[in-house]
Amino acid sequence: MSIFGFHYRLERKSVGLVLMIVGVASIGGLVEIAPLFTIHQTVEDAPNMRVYTPLELAGRNIYIREGCYACHSQMIRTLRDEVERYGHYSLAVESKYDHPHLWGSKRTGPDLARLGGKYSDEWQVAHLNNPRDVVPESVMPAYTWLSRTELRTDDLSAHLKAQRTVGVPYTDDMIANAAADAYGQASPDSNDAEGVTKRYGKDTNVRAFDGKPNQLTEMDALVAYLQILGRLTDVDAKPVADAGAKLGAKP
Numbered sequence: 001m002s003i004f005g006f007h008y009r010l011e012r013k014s015v016g017l018v019l020m021i022v023g024v025a026s027i028g029g030l031v032e033i034a035p036l037f038t039i040h041q042t043v044e045d046a047p048n049m050r051v052y053t054p055l056e057l058a059g060r061n062i063y064i065r066e067g068c069y070a071c072h073s074q075m076i077r078t079l080r081d082e083v084e085r086y087g088h089y090s091l092a093v094e095s096k097y098d099h100p101h102l103w104g105s106k107r108t109g110p111d112l113a114r115l116g117g118k119y120s121d122e123w124q125v126a127h128l129n130n131p132r133d134v135v136p137e138s139v140m141p142a143y144t145w146l147s148r149t150e151l152r153t154d155d156l157s158a159h160l161k162a163q164r165t166v167g168v169p170y171t172d173d174m175i176a177n178a179a180a181d182a183y184g185q186a187s188p189d190s191n192d193a194e195g196v197t198k199r200y201g202k203d204t205n206v207r208a209f210d211g212k213p214n215q216l217t218e219m220d221a222l223v224a225y226l227q228i229l230g231r232l233t234d235v236d237a238k239p240v241a242d243a244g245a246k247l248g249a250k251p
């Protein structure tokens with residue numbers, strides 16, 4: 001019996017035809033669904049990954065406000081040239097506290113996913129004040145107002161709370177102390193500095209990012225954020241072939 005003869009007879013038996021349609025259609029369904037059964041192996045876990053501090057989160061908002069993502073991506077692809085230039089390719093888990101994510105789609109400037117620790121705070125401040133002072137051929141705009149604009153902190157508690165509603169594990173303690181922690185992280189000698197390491201871990205950067213210890217500026221926030229990029233997990237310390245292994249916190 002030819003396949004056409006089989007089909008011809010099947011079309012006259014509605015129950016058989018329906019069963020065959022369901023059978024054939026489910027192959028496509030399985031192909032789409034089956035990979036999700038192993039999603040826990042596919043998306044790595046980083047049990048010790050910490051959340052952004054209020055100061056870093058404020059810096060992230062400035063990064064968004066100033067449109068840095070229009071020229072910079074934060075997503076290192078698995079291609080060899082990218083890994084050699086920027087470091088370990090980006091893993092899904094590294095974006096788990098990013099609301100919204102800033103992967104970007106255009107690189108007028110380099111990728112920033114692993115920028116943290118690449119330059120000193122002084123370099124970052126000088127570069128943001130006038131990129132051509134440190135990179136003569138740069139076409140990046142200058143952001144001179146950041147150093148002289150005081151950082152707004154009165155809305156930080158509400159901001160942490162909003163992040164919590166979308167799944168970032170901020171505690172009540174972190175939310176209540178958001179403004180003080182933002183000040184403390186950029187003022188290492190103040191009474192507020194201790195609370196930052198208590199709540200976010202002793203490896204948190206606590207220093208006068210903009211070089212002015214008693215003044216909390218937008219420059220402090222943005223540089224604090226830039227210095228933590230790619231540093232919330234220790235993935236960059238691992239050989240590329242180890243990707244997907246369990247991650248710990250960056251020492």
Ligand code: HEC
Nearest residue numbers: 063066067068071072108109110131135138139140141143
């Ligand atoms: C018009 C495009 C453009 C915009 C907008 C832009 N940049 Fe850049 N950026 C560049 C270019 C081009 C370079 C490479 C030359 C240089 O180092 O200045 C660069 C370099 C950098 C570097 C050095 C990266 C490295 O690994 O050497 C950092 C950090 C950086 N930008 C941060 C920022 C931040 C933060 C913002 C937003 C406040 C921003 N950029 C906005 C184009 C841009």
